[in-house]
Amino acid sequence: MTKQNDAKPACLYVLQAFPGAIIALDPDNGEVRNVISVPNGSPDGVQIDGPSNSIYWTNMGAWPPVNNEWFPEPDGAIERCDLDGGNHKVLTEGGATVTPKQMQLDAANGLIYWCDREGMGIYRCRTDGSAFTPLLHTGQWPADTKDVFRHCVGIALDVPHGYLYWTQKGPADGGRGRIFRMGIDLPPGATAQTRTDVELLIDNLPEPIDLEIDHERRQLYWTDRGDNASGGNTLNRADITALGLENPLVLAAGLNEAIGIALDLKRRRAFVADLSGAVRVVPMDGGTFTTIYQCAGPATGVTFVPAGGQ
Numbered sequence: 001m002t003k004q005n006d007a008k009p010a011c012l013y014v015l016q017a018f019p020g021a022i023i024a025l026d027p028d029n030g031e032v033r034n035v036i037s038v039p040n041g042s043p044d045g046v047q048i049d050g051p052s053n054s055i056y057w058t059n060m061g062a063w064p065p066v067n068n069e070w071f072p073e074p075d076g077a078i079e080r081c082d083l084d085g086g087n088h089k090v091l092t093e094g095g096a097t098v099t100p101k102q103m104q105l106d107a108a109n110g111l112i113y114w115c116d117r118e119g120m121g122i123y124r125c126r127t128d129g130s131a132f133t134p135l136l137h138t139g140q141w142p143a144d145t146k147d148v149f150r151h152c153v154g155i156a157l158d159v160p161h162g163y164l165y166w167t168q169k170g171p172a173d174g175g176r177g178r179i180f181r182m183g184i185d186l187p188p189g190a191t192a193q194t195r196t197d198v199e200l201l202i203d204n205l206p207e208p209i210d211l212e213i214d215h216e217r218r219q220l221y222w223t224d225r226g227d228n229a230s231g232g233n234t235l236n237r238a239d240i241t242a243l244g245l246e247n248p249l250v251l252a253a254g255l256n257e258a259i260g261i262a263l264d265l266k267r268r269r270a271f272v273a274d275l276s277g278a279v280r281v282v283p284m285d286g287g288t289f290t291t292i293y294q295c296a297g298p299a300t301g302v303t304f305v306p307a308g309g310q
Contacts, residue, residue: 008308012262012271013055014279014293015043015301018063022046022055022085025293027264027271027281027304032293036085041077044259045103045114045210045301048083050310052107054127056080056091057301058100058114071099072118072145078103078125091129098141102154102210102260102301107310109159115152115166118145121192122152122166134192136182138168149176154222156211158240159184165201165220167208173227177205179220179245201244206232210261210301212270213240214284220245221284223258223272233258235272235282251286260302273299 013035014023020038025031041059048055061075074095081088091112098119105112105127113124113135120139125132139150154167164184170176182198190196206226213220218240226232233255238245257275264271268284277295279302282288 010307011305013046013048013303014273014295014299015046015057016295017042017298017300019297022057025279027292036081036088043300044101046303047103047105048303048305049105049107050305053082054080055083056103056105056112058103060099074098076100078112078129092125092132096132097123104155104157106157106159113155113157115155117151117153120144120150120152122155135186136195137192154208154210156213156220157184158213165211167211167222169207169209173207173232175204175206175226175230177208177226178203179208199244202248206230209259212261212263214263214265221261221263221270223261225257225259235270252282252289254289259300262302262304264304264306266306271302271304273302
């Protein structure tokens, strides 16, 4: 059984925003297959649970957006299908989320977490869509939705230490992006509007987007799609400490509207997707990006399953 599992190749799952699709890519030999088409909406964040035969993704809502990347309607959704693309289900009811972005999966506890950009918040639910729970509200929808400083985008989980990290990107190319953290659960007696455990870790970033954590080395990685001259369109890293984030570094540059990120911890490589449709790889300690696949449309979320599966 072990030999059969070890023979299973690594797989990178890539979201194509338009035309909407989930693509499975072998990052080492370039083999690719279309898992499922997503004709109604714009997929953005993706997670895999191999043992439960599940792909989970966020759908930002109807494509094309109202204006450029503006998705103001409450038609976003959390969806799933089997690894072969079958048994597609919408897990959240209509109107529950506005513009869900990056998602993270806590498979051990059966929970999905995501940021809602125009909905200005962070949410979770069980993997069957039940127990829908707001964890943070940064504004009131729809009154505050045009305030881009309230928009939550990228998310990462540190379950062993009880923290949740997220980005608020600020205006496009604005140099006002921020990364925060808070407890993974609501404090006793608190609500999503009243919790007081939110920490600002770093600010004045070009335009930070998605997050991933190297838990063993206690390092946070993020993509940034901001202005090139200000350090945007980059892959970045900082050390996670009790006090926050220290020693921020730009590891690689030259992306084209950087979005998704996934880490191959065993081989120390990072995968990044951007809105040019390129899927790229770079050493986790920095270097030069290599393009390993070109999507037919903008590429958003990515997630990685190592050789042998999860």
